[in-house]
Amino acid sequence: MKKPDLTAIVTFHGERELAQISINSIVRTRAAIERIGVEVETIFMLDCADDLTRLYVVNHPARRPQDRIIEVCYGDLSASRNDAIARANGQCLAIFDGDDLYSEKWLLNAFLRYQEDGRQHVYHPEIIISFDAVRNYNFEVDQRGKQFDPLNLLMTNYWCSCSFADRQTFLDHPYVPKDSLDCGFGFEDWHWNCDTVASGLEHRIVPETALFYRRKRVGSLGSTDKEAFRIIRPTRLFSLYPDASHKQN
Amino acid sequence: MVKNFLFGVALSVYRFLSAQLFPRLPSQTRVKLITLIYRLGLRFFPGRVRSDAAPLQTINLRIPSTRAKPLPEWVFDEMRALSEFEPLLNPSIQWRSIAACADTPDYSLPGHVYAQLSKTVNRYFAHIVVVPWLKRGGADLGTLHWARALASITAGKDVMVIATETADSPWQEKLPPSVTFLDFGKLAKELSLHERSVVLGRLLVQHPPQTLHIINSFAGWLTVERYGAAIRAKSKIFASVYCDDFAVDGVPRGYGRTALPKTLQYLDRIFSDNTIYPQRLHLELGLPMDLFRTIYFPSPVGDAEDIYSANSNCVLWASRLDRQKRPDLLYAIAAQMPELKFYVYGEPLMDDGKKWQRKLRSLPNVKLAGGFDGFSALTSHQQQYFAFLYTSAWDGLPNVLLEATAASLPIVASSVGGISDLITTESGFPVSNFEDINAYVSNLRDLYRNPEEGQKRLNCARQILRQRHSFEAFSASVKTDIFGH
Numbered sequence: 001m002k003k004p005d006l007t008a009i010v011t012f013h014g015e016r017e018l019a020q021i022s023i024n025s026i027v028r029t030r031a032a033i034e035r036i037g038v039e040v041e042t043i044f045m046l047d048c049a050d051d052l053t054r055l056y057v058v059n060h061p062a063r064r065p066q067d068r069i070i071e072v073c074y075g076d077l078s079a080s081r082n083d084a085i086a087r088a089n090g091q092c093l094a095i096f097d098g099d100d101l102y103s104e105k106w107l108l109n110a111f112l113r114y115q116e117d118g119r120q121h122v123y124h125p126e127i128i129i130s131f132d133a134v135r136n137y138n139f140e141v142d143q144r145g146k147q148f149d150p151l152n153l154l155m156t157n158y159w160c161s162c163s164f165a166d167r168q169t170f171l172d173h174p175y176v177p178k179d180s181l182d183c184g185f186g187f188e189d190w191h192w193n194c195d196t197v198a199s200g201l202e203h204r205i206v207p208e209t210a211l212f213y214r215r216k217r218v219g220s221l222g223s224t225d226k227e228a229f230r231i232i233r234p235t236r237l238f239s240l241y242p243d244a245s246h247k248q249n
Numbered sequence: 250m251v252k253n254f255l256f257g258v259a260l261s262v263y264r265f266l267s268a269q270l271f272p273r274l275p276s277q278t279r280v281k282l283i284t285l286i287y288r289l290g291l292r293f294f295p296g297r298v299r300s301d302a303a304p305l306q307t308i309n310l311r312i313p314s315t316r317a318k319p320l321p322e323w324v325f326d327e328m329r330a331l332s333e334f335e336p337l338l339n340p341s342i343q344w345r346s347i348a349a350c351a352d353t354p355d356y357s358l359p360g361h362v363y364a365q366l367s368k369t370v371n372r373y374f375a376h377i378v379v380v381p382w383l384k385r386g387g388a389d390l391g392t393l394h395w396a397r398a399l400a401s402i403t404a405g406k407d408v409m410v411i412a413t414e415t416a417d418s419p420w421q422e423k424l425p426p427s428v429t430f431l432d433f434g435k436l437a438k439e440l441s442l443h444e445r446s447v448v449l450g451r452l453l454v455q456h457p458p459q460t461l462h463i464i465n466s467f468a469g470w471l472t473v474e475r476y477g478a479a480i481r482a483k484s485k486i487f488a489s490v491y492c493d494d495f496a497v498d499g500v501p502r503g504y505g506r507t508a509l510p511k512t513l514q515y516l517d518r519i520f521s522d523n524t525i526y527p528q529r530l531h532l533e534l535g536l537p538m539d540l541f542r543t544i545y546f547p548s549p550v551g552d553a554e555d556i557y558s559a560n561s562n563c564v565l566w567a568s569r570l571d572r573q574k575r576p577d578l579l580y581a582i583a584a585q586m587p588e589l590k591f592y593v594y595g596e597p598l599m600d601d602g603k604k605w606q607r608k609l610r611s612l613p614n615v616k617l618a619g620g621f622d623g624f625s626a627l628t629s630h631q632q633q634y635f636a637f638l639y640t641s642a643w644d645g646l647p648n649v650l651l652e653a654t655a656a657s658l659p660i661v662a663s664s665v666g667g668i669s670d671l672i673t674t675e676s677g678f679p680v681s682n683f684e685d686i687n688a689y690v691s692n693l694r695d696l697y698r699n700p701e702e703g704q705k706r707l708n709c710a711r712q713i714l715r716q717r718h719s720f721e722a723f724s725a726s727v728k729t730d731i732f733g734h
Contacts, residue, residue, distance in 0.1 A: 024334040101335055103327045127324060131337050135344065136351040137320055147353075151360025154451060155310070155444075158353055184478025210324055212331065212338060229475040234455045240367040243456065 004041035006033070006111060007090030007167070011045045011080050012053050012098035018214065019056040025101035025212075027062040033107040040107070041090050042067040047080035053098075078175035078188045085170045094164045101212035102162070110164040110206045119166040121202050124159045125209040134215035142205040143197070150197055153237060157190035159203050162211045169201060176233055186230025198237035256294050263290075288439070295415040295438040309358040309444060318350055359444040362437050363451055369431045370456065375407040376731075377458040379449070379469035382412045382434065383420035385622065387648050388465050388491060391522060393423050394546050395462065395489075397720075398727040400425040409458075413437075413445060413468035442468055450476035457483030460731055464489045470508035477515030487731070488512070489520040490530070491645030492666045495573070505530050513540070518730055522546050523646040523667020542730050545670075547720040548651030550711055553624070557657040557707075558633035559700035564693065565634045565658060567594035567627055567649055568641065570602035575663075578640040580608050581686045583615050586693065592634070594627055596620040624652035635703070636661055636696050639668070642683055646670050651718055654710045659703035661692045676710035 010026060012019055023044075030040050044057050044067065058069060070087065074080050085093060092114055094107060103125065110123045129137045141147045141158045152158065173196050175188050193203065263286060271279050290298040325340040332339040376399045380392050392410065399408045409429040412418045415438040421430040437445050445468040453461060454476065461484050463469040473486060480486060490505035505526065509519065519541050521527050527541035556565075568574040574595070583591045593615055597603040609615045621627055637653035639662035646667035653660055654671070662672045663683030672679045678692040696703045716722070 021334045025331060028331075101331050101338065103324075104330065127320070129320075129324065129328070129338075129348070130351075131335075135348045137324075137348055138350065138352045139318065141353055147355070149355070149357040149360070151364055152353075152355065152357040154360035154363055155356035155447060156353055179482075183482055184476060184480070185482070208321075208323060210327060212328075212335070231450055231454055231476045231479045233479075234457075238363065238451055238455050240370045240452070240456060241372055243373065 002039070004039040004090045006038060006092050006094065006107065007041045007043060007088035008094050008096060008107070009043045009045060009081065009084040009088060010096040010098055011047060011077060011084070012049050012057055013047050013075075013077075014050050014053055015056075015099040016050065016052040017056060018099040019053050020060055022096070022098050022100060023057065023060045023062060026096055028104055029102045029107045032104050033111055036108065038108075038111060041088065043084045043088060044069045045080045045084045046071045047077070048073045048075045057098075074177070076177050079177040082174045082177070085167070085174070088167060091167060092165065093167050093170050095161060097161060099214045099216075100162070101214075103208075103210040103212075106162075106206070106209040106211070107164075109209050113204065113206050114164065114166070117204065119169065120200070121165065121204045122159075122169065122196055123164040123204055123206050125162055125211040126205050126207050127210040128160055128213050129210055130213045130215045132214045132216060140205050141203075143202045144204070150237065153190070153194050153197065157187065157193060159189070159193050160211055160213065161189040163192075164206075165201075169196070173199065173201075184230060185233045187232045191232040191235055194232065194235040194237040198235060252294070256297050259290070259294070291439050295435075309356060309440065311355040318352075320345075320348070359440055359448050362440060362444075363448045365436050366431070366433070366448075366452060369429060370409070370452065373407060373456065374409040374429065375403065375405075375459045376409070376462070377453070377460070378408070378410045378462045378464060379466045379472075380410060380412055380464045381414040381466045382416040383410065383418040383424070383430070384416070385420065387645065388489075389420055390648050391489065391491070391546055392464055393420065394720075394723060395464070395727070396424050396428045398724045399731075400427050401724060402728055402732065411449075411466075411469075413449065413466045442471060446471040446475055450480070453480045453484065460485045460487060462487040462489065465504060467504075470504055470512065473512045473515055474508065477512055481515050485517040485731075486512075486515050487518045487520060488516055489522075490526060491522055492526050493529075493643055495643055497572075506534065509536065510534055513537075516540060518542055520544050520730070521645070521667070523670045525667045525669060526645060542726070543670075544723060544726040544730065545646070545717045546648060546651065547723040548648065548655055548714060548718045549720060550655050550714045550718075553652060553655035553657075554628040555657045556628050556633050557635065557659075559635060559704075561633045561635045562588065562697070563590045563592055563632065563634045564636045564638050565592050565594070565627065565653070566638045566640070567621060567624070567653075568639070568647075570595050570597040570606055572601050573642055573644075575640040575642050575683070576602065576605035576609060578684065578686060578689065579638070580605060580612070582638070582640070582689045582693070583609070583612050585686065585690050587614050589614060589693065589697065591615045591638070592618055592632060594618045594621045624649060624656065628656055634658055635700065636693055638689065638693065639663060640683070640689065641665060641668075644668055651714060654707070654714050657707060657711075659696055659707045660710065661689060661696065671710060671713060675706065676713060677706050 034040055046054055072080055072083055106125055113123055124140050127137055127139055175192050328338045328340040378395055383389050396408060396410055406427045409431055411431045411433050413434050415434040424430055449468055449472045463473060490509060493501040494503040496502055521543050522545060524543045530536045531538045566579055570576045591614060593609060597606045610617055637658040637660045641663055644666040650660055650671055660672055661678040662668055664679035664681050665683050678696060680688040
């Protein structure tokens with residue numbers, strides 16, 4: 001059986017009615033890439049999903065028989081993404097969040113860039129438009145651009161979790177799962193970006209693509225008070241001398 | 250001197266501008282201007298600008314020039330199409346006017362400071378002690394004791410002392426040669442307190458020591474407050490607190506009251522050099538007693554020169570001339586006792602101290618001997634005394650009392666803070682109300698008239714020193730409490 005060209009991984013937790021909005025948008029960007037003959041596998045990852053979220057995902061009218069719904073209970077975005085990555089069959093993978101929306105050409109343009117530039121890159125949308133509780137937008141930074149400085153990553157995260165890269169890239173750089181909610185570490189995407197930069201991968205921007213990032217006031221894992229004072233785990237990017245401590249965490 | 254003058258001028262100009270000009274400016278312009286002024290202040294007067302000042306919070310955050318860049322039209326087309334699923338994305342005129350560009354800022358300076366740490370932090374350090382600086386002072390002496398004990402116990406080169414404030418640390422030379430000193434405050438002189446805590450937090454999480462010990466470092470406390478949960482994943486966290494500090498308004502302050510209650514859940518042990526302060530924090534703030542350990546600082550009896558003479562009519566007073574040590578009490582006591590001669594060592598740190606220095610100079614029975622670098626400097630003048638006088642308003646267990654005891658001087662001292670751990674009616678002449686001038690006078694008079702009683706009490710104090718304040722006892726306590734054996 002021919003392997004799909006691309007696997008779209010969408011994680012859900014407690015998005016409830018927002019899940020169907022997100023799926024609509026993902027189906028739209030998927031349709032655009034499939035028009036040029038690219039075969040897309042879709043994995044809907046339900047991680048400790050509540051009943052309403054499951055209901056929306058399972059019964060979504062756009063869901064096709066070959067789309068895979070996988071139910072797990074890690075209660076952890078990193079662990080459920082890693083699980084989905086291990087199960088993915090596509091040559092390249094795209095990571096989606098179950099409450100965000102994506103521009104129509106996101107998958108298409110990212111795939112075309114991926115084919116052109118080879119595999120040593122991670123792709124992100126050009127623009128992030130935040131909506132709902134916060135309204136703003138930002139142009140993401142291309143690692144080959146003047147604005148990029150790896151040491152900026154100590155204070156701020158350059159890139160969103162919406163990433164597109166070769167499957168092997170994700171296998172070589174798994175997201176680090178959390179130990180428990182109270183261990184003080186956080187920002188798995190930020191950490192992943194640091195680790196991938198340290199390993200020599202380049203984060204590139206795909207022109208004319210956008211992520212519509214839902215900013216909620218309450219209810220998401222990222223909205224706890226303590227979140228502000230979490231810190232990313234040890235990463236090779238910030239090793240002052242060669243040691244293995246970042247691997248132990 | 251010139252720099253002090255220039256700082257004074259700059260401060261006056263700033264105060265004038267903040268009163269007269271800033272309130273009239275639009276808020277964005279005001280923030281930009283204040284940020285610029287603070288940056289210049291940090292650059293030209295490092296160490297003089299308050300590191301916890303609000304405008305410094307994110308001083309090195311720079312908004313990129315693309316901030317005004319509008320969204321391209323294709324984005325609005327997308328939003329229009331997606332609003333079919335999500336009405337919130339309808340790109341109404343209102344949305345266009347509300348949404349602001351929030352590009353990732355250029356915030357790389359803290360990262361560059363972090364990278365510079367690799368010059369010093371180029372190998373593993375098992376024990377990290379975080380202090381504001383290392384200069385003359387009781388807490389700094391305590392840090393030296395800790396560093397010496399850790400170095401002797403571990404017998405390796407894996408102890409590092411980090412100074413977090415932008416200040417000189419002349420006492421780094423007193424550290425054992427095997428201990429590494431990181432002058433982080435100097436490297437981070439352009440960073441705000443917040444930024445320092447991020448850099449420090451990254452260091453501690455990235456290369457976690459076995460033990461982290463915070464001693465009076467604001468940035469250190471803040472780092473534990475923010476990232477304590479993460480640091481604790483690999484490191485034991487200790488802190489030392491010695492006594493309260495009191496503001497001019499008489500309200501007790503200090504890290505024991507401000508930082509400690511916020512970080513309690515991350516601390517494995519809290520050390521103090523006396524038993525009184527932990528009890529006070531327990532009774533007044535509800536901090537659990539079993540977290541505290543008293544480890545008395547070492548002051549070997551045998552090392553000191555004997556400067557006591559029963560025939561002398563001289564009293565030694567040696568401390569900072571500032572409001573904590575109450576030179577005003579010393580003045581009143583000396584004025585009432587013309588038959589005695591008072592040798593006063595110590596320098597004024599603030600204007601108030603200078604005022605009392607001038608007043609003390611006016612008394613014929615007071616000899617102002619200037620600053621001193623360690624108690625041994627006082628014993629080298631062949632001057633002999635019959636008593637040591639201490640008039641502090643608040644304190645831990647001051648090292649100078651240990652050294653005066655080692656130098657065979659009976660002590661008349663205010664019974665504040667941890668002083669009663671050493672000076673009781675058995676071992677000295679305590680003054681229970683530290684402002685009671687008559688009590689100091691009558692104690693000094695009793696001691697002067699009755700040297701036998703003085704010697705009896707001194708012997709008792711020296712016995713305490715021998716039993717409790719040897720380096721071996723200190724080192725053994727450190728071993729038990731830090732290493733658990």
